Amino acid sequence: MGVYRIAVAMLSVATLLAGCGATREQGPPTVADSEGARADQRDRSEGVPDGEPVTIDFEGEREGGGASEFEPLLGQWVIRQDPSSLAGPTVYAQTSTQDIKPPDTGAERLFGKDYQEYLDQIGAYQVFPSTAYSGGAYRDFEASVYLKPISGEVDQSGGLIFRVVSPKDYYIWRCNVLEQNCELYVYENGERRSVFQADVPLEVGQWRQIRVVAEGNRIRGFLDERELMDDEFGDTSTRGRVGLWTKADAITNFDGFQVEPR
Numbered sequence: 001m002g003v004y005r006i007a008v009a010m011l012s013v014a015t016l017l018a019g020c021g022a023t024r025e026q027g028p029p030t031v032a033d034s035e036g037a038r039a040d041q042r043d044r045s046e047g048v049p050d051g052e053p054v055t056i057d058f059e060g061e062r063e064g065g066g067a068s069e070f071e072p073l074l075g076q077w078v079i080r081q082d083p084s085s086l087a088g089p090t091v092y093a094q095t096s097t098q099d100i101k102p103p104d105t106g107a108e109r110l111f112g113k114d115y116q117e118y119l120d121q122i123g124a125y126q127v128f129p130s131t132a133y134s135g136g137a138y139r140d141f142e143a144s145v146y147l148k149p150i151s152g153e154v155d156q157s158g159g160l161i162f163r164v165v166s167p168k169d170y171y172i173w174r175c176n177v178l179e180q181n182c183e184l185y186v187y188e189n190g191e192r193r194s195v196f197q198a199d200v201p202l203e204v205g206q207w208r209q210i211r212v213v214a215e216g217n218r219i220r221g222f223l224d225e226r227e228l229m230d231d232e233f234g235d236t237s238t239r240g241r242v243g244l245w246t247k248a249d250a251i252t253n254f255d256g257f258q259v260e261p262r
Contacts, residue, residue, distance in 0.1 A: 053260035054135060058090045067092045067131070071106045073167045075129025075246065080253075086146050086207050087256030094129045097152075097249045110134060110241065114166040128187075129250075130161055132243035133259065138162070139239040143259040144211035144222075149177050149204050152250035156204055160212050161187075163240035172245055173212045173221045173229075177202045182210070182223055196221070198228040215262055 056069055061079040070077065076096040083089045110132060147158035159174025172185040172192070184196040200223055202208070211222040216237045221229035242259050246252045 051261050054133075054258065056133075056257040057087045058092050058255060059088045061090060061092075063090070069134055070131045070243065071110055071134050072129075072131040073243075074127065075131070077129070077131045077244075082148070082253050082255075084148070084207065085253070085255045086209075091148075091253040091255040092131075092244070092257075093150075093251065093253045094131075094158075094244075094246045095251055096129060097251065106134070114168070128192075128245060128247055130167075130243055130245045132161075132164055132241045133257070134241075137164075137239050137241045138214075138259065138261055139237055140215045140262040141242065141259055142211065142213045142262055143242050144209055144256075145244060145254050145258070146207050146209050146256040147175070148207045148253040148255075149202070150251040150253060151204065152178075152248065154248040155246070155250040156252075157247050157250050158210075158252035158254065159245045160210060160242065161245045162212055162214060162242045163238045164243060165238055165240040170240060171219070173210060174245060174247075175200070175202055175208065175210055175223060176247075177204050182221065182228055184219065184221060184229060195233065196229050196231065200226075200228065209256070213262070 056067075058067060058079060061067055063079050063081060065079055066072065066077060067079060070092070075094045077092060077094055080091060080093050080095075081089050082091045085091050141162070143160055143162060145160060149156040149158060156177035157174050159172050161170045161172050164170035168187065168190040170187050172187060173182070174185070175182040180202055181197050181199050183194050183198075185192050185194055198221075209222075209224050213220040213222075217232045217234060219229065219231065219233055220227060244254050244257070
């Protein structure tokens, strides 16, 4: 049985949440120091950005290939065309729907031994296709991306990952059409838990922009121009990479990725 089928057996489609508003779990999340943050790997996972804003619209990338400035951790991430995109017709998409296998990637260069350990254990975790921006790592930053959920029976979602110190340790700001919400998760040692949730209307096939602003322990989350979250979450100010994320069988297009140190 493929990794994806194992993972899907562990998943169930969440029911739509009733009412409106936001909920926050009591107690701060902490991304524990993993082996990926050891001194001999810190240079790979905690490179320092040059301080300049970065905008990536994927125009000029080869259709059917990967994105030159991203390293996939899991899933099939490819360049394709979508004329409806708000940032140009060339987009970056996660297209795997079954039997997800490790991609041909340079992720081990970014995360060292911790990436191989992640692959060795992935069968025990839910499947979260993700890809990391390879240009640098950030502590205080603002990041955004346009996303368009296309399909998925188990999940229809997409999001940003940030402060990624290993493939098993990072934060997720994501929006899910099936659940009709946006949520902040902490993913620690391969275990995911929700720490904030806001109910919002979402549709398949509709482009939306999600944004995260992180300064010290304060994390703000946006959908389009609407601020959904503004809170402090304990000691969360780890430097790490940023990237893109989906879940299970969700096929999602991404475009107009931006990140800027603050």
